[in-house]
Amino acid sequence: MEQRQCGTSGLSLSALGMGCWAFGGGDYWGEQSQADVDRTVRRALDLGINYFDSAEAYNEGHSEESLGKAIAGLPRDKIVVGTKISPNNTASDVLVEHCEASLRRLGTDYVDLYMVHWPIEPHAIGHFGGGECPNVEDAFAALMKLREQGKICHIGVSNFGVEFLEQARATGAEIAANELPYNLLCRAIEREILPHCRNAGVGVIGYMALLQGLLADIYPTLDDVLLWQRRTRHFSPERAGELCRHGEAGAEAETDEALAAIRAVGAEHGMTMPEIAVKWALAGEGITSVLVGARNEQELEANLRAASDPLDPAVIEKLNTATAALMEKMGPSFDYYEHTDNDRTRPARRP
Numbered sequence: 001m002e003q004r005q006c007g008t009s010g011l012s013l014s015a016l017g018m019g020c021w022a023f024g025g026g027d028y029w030g031e032q033s034q035a036d037v038d039r040t041v042r043r044a045l046d047l048g049i050n051y052f053d054s055a056e057a058y059n060e061g062h063s064e065e066s067l068g069k070a071i072a073g074l075p076r077d078k079i080v081v082g083t084k085i086s087p088n089n090t091a092s093d094v095l096v097e098h099c100e101a102s103l104r105r106l107g108t109d110y111v112d113l114y115m116v117h118w119p120i121e122p123h124a125i126g127h128f129g130g131g132e133c134p135n136v137e138d139a140f141a142a143l144m145k146l147r148e149q150g151k152i153c154h155i156g157v158s159n160f161g162v163e164f165l166e167q168a169r170a171t172g173a174e175i176a177a178n179e180l181p182y183n184l185l186c187r188a189i190e191r192e193i194l195p196h197c198r199n200a201g202v203g204v205i206g207y208m209a210l211l212q213g214l215l216a217d218i219y220p221t222l223d224d225v226l227l228w229q230r231r232t233r234h235f236s237p238e239r240a241g242e243l244c245r246h247g248e249a250g251a252e253a254e255t256d257e258a259l260a261a262i263r264a265v266g267a268e269h270g271m272t273m274p275e276i277a278v279k280w281a282l283a284g285e286g287i288t289s290v291l292v293g294a295r296n297e298q299e300l301e302a303n304l305r306a307a308s309d310p311l312d313p314a315v316i317e318k319l320n321t322a323t324a325a326l327m328e329k330m331g332p333s334f335d336y337y338e339h340t341d342n343d344r345t346r347p348a349r350r351p
């Protein structure tokens, strides 16, 4: 498995990383057996995946707990653990307690990459349970202190647009990575933040390589997509009912067309849709690691096969063309869950 440098941080991540959101089970992903998690994590390590990505918010801490069980007794220095603190918990005193709680759940003395899950701004705070908006300088000062103490090795952010990333860097914190949504149906980061990170020496960890199953080709039609996975701006508000927060018209026709075109390019080149989708994400210029949420060894091995050799540039071009109309329709916001006016990735421009 190829290892890639995470910007200029000195952190090295496997090109394919393991998304651990489903670990521990819960409302969003349903049941998840710990035995499958244990086997999948061991197999991933054997096959060269070293990066494991969790968050305190995933399944109310159960994802971290489950990952902690799976890595217990395994060589810690071969594993890169990434986890995230929710933005509403970043007031300096609270942040330290939350980091320590994550360490306990993960069963480890240190986190390799500790990220702020969403920008520290009122709308994102509201989504994570509300409360007063913490001070950004204090939050990053507290993170730098945790780093000095060795409780975290690198500071990262997630879902930070250019302005928020620069605000974080201006505090003096070295930001190793920005974790951002990146897949064939979610290409908005290509417009601004991905090149910006590349130029700034900040690694980019691309998440939802299969758009939570849509690019796994497991749904015959958009009507079959699971309810929680219908909340993005690809879907009309009616499809997700009260779970939908964006309130925009959606882009179902463009999404359907893009899926059909991706499937056709895959068939032409003898690849399944998840295979070609993972390969495409791995080829993104400036992408350090691509996260896929495999729930068992079979999915993991299929994704590893996809990572075994790179996609031909001519095929990448065909896929870019196949998804260009959707990319245009989705616009510049990479907050796929909210109305463009409520974009949490950049300072409010709301009327």
Ligand SMILES: NC(=O)c1ccc[n+]([C@@H]2O[C@H](COP(=O)([O-])OP(=O)(O)OC[C@H]3O[C@@H](n4cnc5c(N)ncnc54)[C@H](OP(=O)(O)O)[C@@H]3O)[C@@H](O)[C@H]2O)c1
Pocket (backbone or CB within 6 Å): 018, 019, 020, 021, 022, 053, 054, 117, 158, 159, 179, 180, 206, 207, 208, 209, 210, 211, 212, 213, 216, 218, 274, 291, 292, 293, 294, 295, 298, 299, 300, 302, 303
């Ligand atoms: N920073 C953030 O804000 C953020 C947000 C979202 C995700 N993430 C991270 O990114 C990771 C990946 O995203 P995700 O898990 O949400 O979505 P994803 O990786 O796009 O999709 C995961 C789902 O795809 C299916 N799958 C995986 N490999 C497959 C294969 N080879 N063939 C067929 N189906 C396959 C599985 O579905 P089944 O359920 O059918 O097994 C799996 O649960 C997360 O686990 C998390 O670590 C971060």
